[in-house]
Amino acid sequence: MYDQKLANPGPVGLMGFGMTTVLLNLHNAGFIPFTSVILSMGLIFGGLAQVIAGLLEYKKGNTFGLTAFMSYGCFWLSLVAILVLPQLGWAAPSGPVVMGIYLALWGVFTLFMFLGTLFSSYALRFVFASLTLLFALLAYGNISGSAAVIRFAGFEGILCGASAIYLAMAEVINEQWGRRALPLGEAETAR
Incomplete structure (x- = not known):
C-alpha cells in the first residue's frame, strides 16, 4: 500500500461559485440581460461542479469544504429550479417576498x-463575508421591492464572485509554482 496524495477540489468549487456569481450579478447590476447563459452556468458550473467538489472534500475529510460546496451547489440548483419550474408549468412562480425569505435563509x-472561516486565510474570510452581505442585500431588495438595492447588490456580488475566482486561482498557481506567488493573507494558526 502507498500514500496517495489527493488533489485539492477547492479551486473547482470556488471557480464554479465565483464565475456563476459574477455572471448573475452582472445581470443584477444591469450590465447584461438574464438569458440561458446564466441558467446554464448556474446549473452546470455553479450547481453540479460544486456538488462534485463537495463530494471530493468529503473524501479528503474536510467538513467545511464538504458543507460549503455541497450547500452552495444545491443553492444554484435550487435557484435554477425556482426560475425554471414555473416556466414549465410545474410550480407557481415565487413572489419577491418569498424569494427574499429564501435569500435571507441562505444569508x-x-x-x-x-x-x-475566522481561523482561515483572509481571502477565504472575504469570500464568505462578502457573500453574507450579498445575501442580506438581495433579501432586503426582494422583500422591499427595491430595484436600487438589487442593483447595488449586483456590484457587491461581482466583487464577491471575483474574490472567489482569485482564491481559486491563487490555490492553483501557488501549488503549481510550489510557493506563495499570490497572497492569501494567511491567518494565525493558534486557536
Whole structure:
C-alpha cells in the first residue's frame, strides 16, 4: 500500500461559485440581460461542479469544504429550479417576498459559514463575508421591492464572485509554482 496524495477540489468549487456569481450579478447590476447563459452556468458550473467538489472534500475529510460546496451547489440548483419550474408549468412562480425569505435563509447559513472561516486565510474570510452581505442585500431588495438595492447588490456580488475566482486561482498557481506567488493573507494558526 502507498500514500496517495489527493488533489485539492477547492479551486473547482470556488471557480464554479465565483464565475456563476459574477455572471448573475452582472445581470443584477444591469450590465447584461438574464438569458440561458446564466441558467446554464448556474446549473452546470455553479450547481453540479460544486456538488462534485463537495463530494471530493468529503473524501479528503474536510467538513467545511464538504458543507460549503455541497450547500452552495444545491443553492444554484435550487435557484435554477425556482426560475425554471414555473416556466414549465410545474410550480407557481415565487413572489419577491418569498424569494427574499429564501435569500435571507441562505444569508443566515452563510453568516455561520463565515464564522467557520475566522481561523482561515483572509481571502477565504472575504469570500464568505462578502457573500453574507450579498445575501442580506438581495433579501432586503426582494422583500422591499427595491430595484436600487438589487442593483447595488449586483456590484457587491461581482466583487464577491471575483474574490472567489482569485482564491481559486491563487490555490492553483501557488501549488503549481510550489510557493506563495499570490497572497492569501494567511491567518494565525493558534486557536
